């Protein structure tokens with residue numbers, strides 16, 4: 435279904451169009467009954483309590499985490515680049531013949547966004563980026579979940595059923611152990627939050643054996659617990675501990691690979707279009723003396739256009755689905771002719787019909803964006819075509835974060851995280867493709883990740899040449 439009006443109708447009538455039982459079963463088994471799973475009034479209730487945690491005030495307070503992790507990643511990448519080589523000292527104007535490293539940016543970005551969601555979501559240090567990190571229980575559990583099934587964390591969701599419904603396997607048992615770890619650590623996190631919120635001094639409870647660096651009261655889970663405990667929330671409108679716990683794997687899984695994949699596609703696009711990369715770099719001012727804030731990142735128009743264009747052309751979630759719960763006629767923006775030659779202004783559906791919301795196809799629609807819709811052109815955002823205003827997405831004339839009341843709750847979080855990463859990385863480093871462009875493949879899954887032709891069995895990756903532009907003052 436490619437008609438913006440029809441899509442808006444489906445996404446806004448959440449009682450008439452729900453997730454399928456199959457996909458809810460999958461999500462429920464892995465994530466419990468968190469925001470991605472619940473429907474109807476329960477969804478409304480959870481969403482209402484959780485929304486403030488994802489609002490601008492909160493994202494402003496979390497921006498330093500995005501920036502610190504971006505700087506850490508930049509420094510690890512700089513350290514991988516040989517110091518000597520042709521070209522001598524790197525300069526801001528020329529990187530020709532500079533020493534360079536070949537880096538799989540996807541795997542590094544995955545670690546970075548995992549660290550970010552750990553700290554921002556739960557004040558939990560995964561330390562996934564750190565090369566000295568030996569073991570971390572929650573990270574091990576997450577990896578073991580992935581390893582048990584094969585593919586990415588999100589692919590895990592899709593493949594759950596056969597593993598559990600057929601014969602119990604070793605992999606299945608590993609998966610159950612991982613779930614138990616999530617539960618135990620999540621329960622502990624929850625108890626720590628509640629205890630801290632009950633004490634007068636909520637500032638810091640110190641390090642503990644669960645890798646938490648103290649309850650500072652700013653992470654998403656603390657805010658959620660706080661909102662749920664607030665006096666003005668009616669007793670029957672509160673989320674149960676079980677529901678709160680279910681948000682831990684929900685945030686971890688919904689919030690980390692999506693963002694790392696988006697930034698990976700951004701670096702890919704900038705590598706394929708070096709002139710766009712140069713324009714972006716030239717437009718990025720030095721960091722302000724008071725530090726990189728959310729407002730600073732929001733006020734960089736060239737960066738904004740690049741992020742919007744990446745999310746349009748390389749939306750990591752390429753489609754979603756709904757099931758009609760009753761018969762309906764979905765109104766369309768334009769008339770169409772059915773197979774009997776009858777002109778119609780709506781699509782009749784029956785209960786049980788599946789409706790595909792083609793996120794990527796709509797983002798790339800030639801009818802909306804013009805004949806160059808398939809090209810990476812951030813400048814198009816200087817002059818948005820009129821038809822793009824009809825796209826019912828929650829963010830930026832784009833379907834990348836979905837639309838309606840089930841749109842991505844984390845979109846502000848993700849956009850600022852992406853901007854922090856791109857600002858820091860593009861200022862300090864130059865990126866070019868380490869493989870022929872035609873060998874990069876998109877593999878559809880719940881998240882569309884890059885693979886290299888002939889190396890599909892190695893899993894998703896994005897090898898880029900990375901050279902230093904300058905040793906940043908920031």
Ligand code: HEM
Nearest residue numbers: 469470688689692693696751754835836840842843844848
């Ligand atoms: C580039 C990054 C991201 C993309 C492309 C993305 C995309 C999406 C999309 C398309 C949906 C709607 C799915 C549907 O309609 O079936 C969604 C929902 C959701 N996202 Fe994101 N997301 C991103 C980042 C995040 C982050 C950082 C978080 C949390 C920290 C998050 C948490 C969620 C949750 C909880 C939902 C379910 C919302 C509901 O049903 O009410 N996402 N996301």
